[in-house]
Amino acid sequence: MHNKSLTELATDLTSGAYSSVELTQYFLDRINQYDTNLNAFITVMDEQALAMAKTADEQIAAGSAGALTGIPMAHKDIFCTDGVRTSAGSKMLDNFIAPYNATVVEKLNVAGMPILGKTNMDEFAMGSSNENSFYGKVKNPWDLERVPGGSSGGSAATVAARLAPVATGTDTGGSIRQPASLTGITGIKPTYGRVSRFGMIAYASSLDQGGVFGTSASDCALVLQAMSGFDEKDSTSSEQAVGDFSASLKDSLQGLKIGLPKEYFEEGLDSGVAKVIEDAIAEYKKLGAEIIEISLPNTHLAIPAYYVVAPAECSSNLSRLDGVRYGYRCENPKDLQDHYMRSRGEAFGDEVKRRIMVGTYALSAGYYDAYYLKAQKIRRLISEDFQQAFETVDVIMGPVAPNTAFKIGEKSDDPISMYLSDIYTIAVNLAGLPGMSVPAGQANNLPVGLQLIGNYFEEAKMLNIAHQYQQVTDHHQQMPTAFEIANINPSKGGE
Amino acid sequence: MSLSTEEVKKIALLARLAISDKEAQQYSDSLSEIFDLVAQMNAVDTSDILPMAHPQDISQRLREDVVTADNQREKFQAIAPSTEEGLYLVPKVLE
Amino acid sequence: MEWETVIGLEIHAQLMTKSKIFSGSSIAYGAEPNTQANVVDLALPGVLPVLNVEAVRMAAKFGLGINAPVSQNSVFARKNYFYPDLPQGYQISQMDLPIVEMGHIDIPLEDGSTKRIGVTRAHLEQDAGKSLHEDFAGMTGIDLNRAGTPLLEIVSEPDMSSAKEAVAYMKKIHALVQYLEICDGNMQEGSFRCDANVSVRPKGQKELGTRAELKNINSFRFVERAINIEIARQIDIIEEGGSVVQETRLFDPDKDETRSMRSKEEANDYRYFPDPDLLPVRISDEFIEAIRATLPELPEAKKQRFIDEFSLSDYDAEIMTSSRPLSDYYEIVASGSGEAKLAANWVMGNLSAALNKDDKNIADSPISAEMLVGMIKRISDSTISGKIAKDVFEAMWKGEGDADSVIEKKGLKQITDSGAIETMIDEIIANNQAQVEEFRSGKEKILGFFVGQVMKASRGKANPGQVNQLLRKKLKA
Ligand SMILES: [Mg+2]
Numbered sequence A: 001m002h003n004k005s006l007t008e009l010a011t012d013l014t015s016g017a018y019s020s021v022e023l024t025q026y027f028l029d030r031i032n033q034y035d036t037n038l039n040a041f042i043t044v045m046d047e048q049a050l051a052m053a054k055t056a057d058e059q060i061a062a063g064s065a066g067a068l069t070g071i072p073m074a075h076k077d078i079f080c081t082d083g084v085r086t087s088a089g090s091k092m093l094d095n096f097i098a099p100y101n102a103t104v105v106e107k108l109n110v111a112g113m114p115i116l117g118k119t120n121m122d123e124f125a126m127g128s129s130n131e132n133s134f135y136g137k138v139k140n141p142w143d144l145e146r147v148p149g150g151s152s153g154g155s156a157a158t159v160a161a162r163l164a165p166v167a168t169g170t171d172t173g174g175s176i177r178q179p180a181s182l183t184g185i186t187g188i189k190p191t192y193g194r195v196s197r198f199g200m201i202a203y204a205s206s207l208d209q210g211g212v213f214g215t216s217a218s219d220c221a222l223v224l225q226a227m228s229g230f231d232e233k234d235s236t237s238s239e240q241a242v243g244d245f246s247a248s249l250k251d252s253l254q255g256l257k258i259g260l261p262k263e264y265f266e267e268g269l270d271s272g273v274a275k276v277i278e279d280a281i282a283e284y285k286k287l288g289a290e291i292i293e294i295s296l297p298n299t300h301l302a303i304p305a306y307y308v309v310a311p312a313e314c315s316s317n318l319s320r321l322d323g324v325r326y327g328y329r330c331e332n333p334k335d336l337q338d339h340y341m342r343s344r345g346e347a348f349g350d351e352v353k354r355r356i357m358v359g360t361y362a363l364s365a366g367y368y369d370a371y372y373l374k375a376q377k378i379r380r381l382i383s384e385d386f387q388q389a390f391e392t393v394d395v396i397m398g399p400v401a402p403n404t405a406f407k408i409g410e411k412s413d414d415p416i417s418m419y420l421s422d423i424y425t426i427a428v429n430l431a432g433l434p435g436m437s438v439p440a441g442q443a444n445n446l447p448v449g450l451q452l453i454g455n456y457f458e459e460a461k462m463l464n465i466a467h468q469y470q471q472v473t474d475h476h477q478q479m480p481t482a483f484e485i486a487n488i489n490p491s492k493g494g495e
Numbered sequence B: 001m002s003l004s005t006e007e008v009k010k011i012a013l014l015a016r017l018a019i020s021d022k023e024a025q026q027y028s029d030s031l032s033e034i035f036d037l038v039a040q041m042n043a044v045d046t047s048d049i050l051p052m053a054h055p056q057d058i059s060q061r062l063r064e065d066v067v068t069a070d071n072q073r074e075k076f077q078a079i080a081p082s083t084e085e086g087l088y089l090v091p092k093v094l095e
Numbered sequence C: 001m002e003w004e005t006v007i008g009l010e011i012h013a014q015l016m017t018k019s020k021i022f023s024g025s026s027i028a029y030g031a032e033p034n035t036q037a038n039v040v041d042l043a044l045p046g047v048l049p050v051l052n053v054e055a056v057r058m059a060a061k062f063g064l065g066i067n068a069p070v071s072q073n074s075v076f077a078r079k080n081y082f083y084p085d086l087p088q089g090y091q092i093s094q095m096d097l098p099i100v101e102m103g104h105i106d107i108p109l110e111d112g113s114t115k116r117i118g119v120t121r122a123h124l125e126q127d128a129g130k131s132l133h134e135d136f137a138g139m140t141g142i143d144l145n146r147a148g149t150p151l152l153e154i155v156s157e158p159d160m161s162s163a164k165e166a167v168a169y170m171k172k173i174h175a176l177v178q179y180l181e182i183c184d185g186n187m188q189e190g191s192f193r194c195d196a197n198v199s200v201r202p203k204g205q206k207e208l209g210t211r212a213e214l215k216n217i218n219s220f221r222f223v224e225r226a227i228n229i230e231i232a233r234q235i236d237i238i239e240e241g242g243s244v245v246q247e248t249r250l251f252d253p254d255k256d257e258t259r260s261m262r263s264k265e266e267a268n269d270y271r272y273f274p275d276p277d278l279l280p281v282r283i284s285d286e287f288i289e290a291i292r293a294t295l296p297e298l299p300e301a302k303k304q305r306f307i308d309e310f311s312l313s314d315y316d317a318e319i320m321t322s323s324r325p326l327s328d329y330y331e332i333v334a335s336g337s338g339e340a341k342l343a344a345n346w347v348m349g350n351l352s353a354a355l356n357k358d359d360k361n362i363a364d365s366p367i368s369a370e371m372l373v374g375m376i377k378r379i380s381d382s383t384i385s386g387k388i389a390k391d392v393f394e395a396m397w398k399g400e401g402d403a404d405s406v407i408e409k410k411g412l413k414q415i416t417d418s419g420a421i422e423t424m425i426d427e428i429i430a431n432n433q434a435q436v437e438e439f440r441s442g443k444e445k446i447l448g449f450f451v452g453q454v455m456k457a458s459r460g461k462a463n464p465g466q467v468n469q470l471l472r473k474k475l476k477a
C-alpha cells in the first residue's frame, strides 16, 4: 500500500478497494509507528486529516473525484494552514496558529488531498541538514545517525520512509533537491514563479519556490500540476500557462541533448557519488540521449552571491517577527527596545540570527554596492551561463550534492562547510530555473540523486526525462528496510 | 576580512537581536569567515553588468482598486500576545 | 550679518483610493481599531503585496499636473526600521526610481510676481499605523487601520527662501491635488501632511547650511510659525558661535518651539533595497495618455480663463482659483448672475469674511452658489440696493431662506414708486425748514442730510438715485 503510485491509489479508491478514510488512517498509523524515530513531523493532524478524508470519500462516491481526491499528503511546516500551528521550525512561531491558508494549501485542499500533518524543517528554511529546528533534528530513514538534508528534511524523510505518499517542500538554495538526493526520493523545484509563494513563509523572496517530493516523477507530476499556476495574490507568480505535466511523460528521449557542466565534476565531488552519476548518464545514452560537455564558468561564484542575496532578503523578511501581533514575546520587557531585542534574540536560533546579521551588514550604509549590488550582478552572470548552455542542450545533468548524507553533528559547528554542500544546487535558484533530483543508486550504502536542470517553464520536459529513466531503473523504488513493515491491515483500519 | 565584536554588536542592535558577549565573539568569527567567502565575488569585474533582482524579466501586475477584505479582527487578535479594546499593546513608545 | 534661509518641503498626500496600496482593505477614515487590517496589512508570515492600479494612476496624474515626466519604469524599495506601527519592519516606498521625476509649480509672491519652485520627485509609498499613547496600564496601543494606506510623497527642491514662500508652495500643492481629485486635502484627518527641511547661511554664501527637518507641521499656520521659529533658533546658535546639528525636530504648537527628536535618529540605517516581492512598474504611453485625456482643467489654465472670460484682475483670478471648491463656486456665481465683478466682490468680501468668522470651508457654506446668484440678480435688477443686500446676505447665512424669500418676508424690496417717495420728501421738507433755507442759500452739502432722512423714513428701501433726483427738484422749487 505504501509503495503504490498515486495513480494506483486513485484507482483503488475509485474501485472501492479501500476508502480515503482507511488510506489516511493507514498513513497516520505509520506516522504513529515510525515518527518517534524520525522526528519528521512537527504537527500530526489526525482529526483534520480524517475529516478531509471523509469529505473525499463523499466526492468519490458522488463521482466528482479528481486524480488526487482522497490521497493523503503532508505539508512542510512553512505553508500556512488555516487553524493549524505553522511554525517554520521556529520557537518564534511555536504559538502561531495560521489564520489563513497558503495558496498551495488551498489548491491541494481543493484537489481533495487530506493533510496528514506539518513536517519538520530547518528554522525558516535556513539549513542543509535539518539540525536547525526548534523541534529537534530529523533523522535520515536510511541511517538514523545521519541527516536527511535540508531545509525540507522532514518532508523528504516522510516520503522516503513512506509515511506519506507525497509531501510539499520549498527550495531556496537546494532545499528540495538536496534532501531528496540524501533520502533517495524524487523531488522537483519548478521555475521561480510557477508555484505561488502566497502563504509560504518567506526566507529569501527572490529565490524561494515551492515544490514537491514523491517516490516517482509521475507522482510528482500529478501533485505539481495541482500546485502550479498564476496567483493574483503573488505579484511574482507567472501568468504563463501551466500545461499538462503528465501528458508528455512517455515521450521518447531519442536525440535528447544532455549537457554535463565540467565544473560539477571537479574536486570536492565524492568518487562514489561521481560513479553513480556516470552510470546514470550511461543509462541515458542507452535511451538515445546525446551527451555534450558544457561549461558554467561562474559556478564558483554562486555560493558567495547567494550568501549575500539570501541573507539580505531574509534580514528584511524576518523583521515582521517582532512579537507585536503574533508569535513569541519575551517576558517582562523593560521597554520597547528590550521587547524587540529579547523577543527576537530569545526566539531565533543561531543560524537564523547569523544570516539576519550577515544580511543586515550587507545592506547597511556604505556596503550596499560592494555586497548586495555586486551579488545581483554576479547573479546575472550565472543566469547568462545557463542561457548560453541551453542554446545547445535540452537539459543539464550532474550531481545534486557532493556527498551522500553526512553524520548528525558533523558539520553543525562549521557553517561554511555546511554551505558548501549546496554547491551544485544554489546557482539554479539564483537563475530561477527548474531543478530536480532523481534517485540514481547508492554510494556508501546511501542514496545518491541525479540533478536535472531545465530551462524556464520546462517542468514537463524534465518530468518526462526523469520518468523515462525510472521506467528502465528501479532506484526510486528502493526504500529503507526498517520502514517496510506495515503493522496495520488497512481493511481493518478506520475511524 | 574580520568583524570585531563591537561591529557585531552594532549589527545585532540594528537587527534587534539580543546577543550575549560570548555569542558576539562566536558571530564575529563566523561572520568574518562568511564575508571572506563572499569576497570571492571581488575577483570579477562587474562594472558593465546590470544587476538582476528577479529571475524573470516581468513587470508588476496591477490590481483593481476594490475592497475585498472584511473585518476579521477577532480571529487575528486571537493569536496576539497582548490586546485591549481592539488595539495591539506594546511597551510604551516614547516620542 | 545678513542671513538667507533655504527651505525644502516633503509633503505626504494620502491618495483617495478605495482600497490600500498593496491590499484589499478599505482606507475609510474613522473605523474601529484594527477592523480594516487584513492579513497583508498585519504582515502575517507568508503574505505578499499586490499593487493598486488606482494609486499608480493618481501618481501619474500628479506628474502631469506638475509638468513632470512619469517614469515608465519605477521600482519599489524597502526602507527597513523597527517601529510598532510598522508591521512589516519595513516601509515599502520608492528610492532610486520614483514614479514621478522632476517637475515644477509656480507660486505667487506678495509683490504680485511669481516664483517657480522645483518639485524634485514624487513617489508612492505605504502609510504606517497609529500609536495611541493614552494609558493602557503603561502600554501603547497600536491601530493598524491606516497601515498600507497609499501615500504620494512630494519632495520639493530647496527653492523657498521664507516661511511665506513655503506656505504659498504648500497651498499650491494642496490646491493641485484637490483639483486632480487624488487627495481630499483634509489636514485634520492627516490626509495632507508636511515636513520641512530648514537651513540658514550667510547671504551670498554658496554652500548650504546644516539643515533640520521639522516634523508634524500639519496646518498652513503651523508651517509658517514653525519655520520662522526654527530660522530664529538656527541664527541664534550660529551667532553665538555654535553650529546647527542635522536632526529631526518636532514642532510643538502649544509651547511654540521646535525640539529635538533624538529617539528617532538613534541607529538609523534604513538599508534600502529593491522589494523582491514586487516587480518593476512599467507604465505604457497609452496608460499615460488615457490619464491625460481625463485630466481636469488645472489652476493655471483656469486662472487664465477667468481673466479672459470674467475680466478678473490677475490678483483676483489667482485668489479665485486657489482652490478647486472656491473656483467652482465662483464660476457658478459669475456665470449664473452674469455679474463677474460683483460676484468676485461678494465671494472675496462678505462670503469669505463670514466663512472665516465661523471657521467654515466653502464646501459647507450655508449660502450655496445658487443662492448667491439669486441675490446678485436682485441687485442688478434693482430690487434691492447693495446696502440692503448685506442684510439679505446675513439672513441667508442664518438659514432664513433664499434671497427672494428673505426680501419678501422682510419687505426689503426697494421703493421705486416716485409718488410714495415724493410724499415722504414733502413731509421732511415741511418738518425741516431751517435746513431748506440753508440749501437754498447755496449750501449744497446739506442735501446729504435730506437723503439720509428719506432713507431713514423708507427704512433704506428707497432707491437712492431716485431720492437724490426728486429731492433736488423739490428743494429748488
Ligand atoms: Mg521622507
Ligand SMILES: [Zn+2]
Residues within 6 Å of the ligand: C012, C125, C153
Ligand atoms: Zn514618506
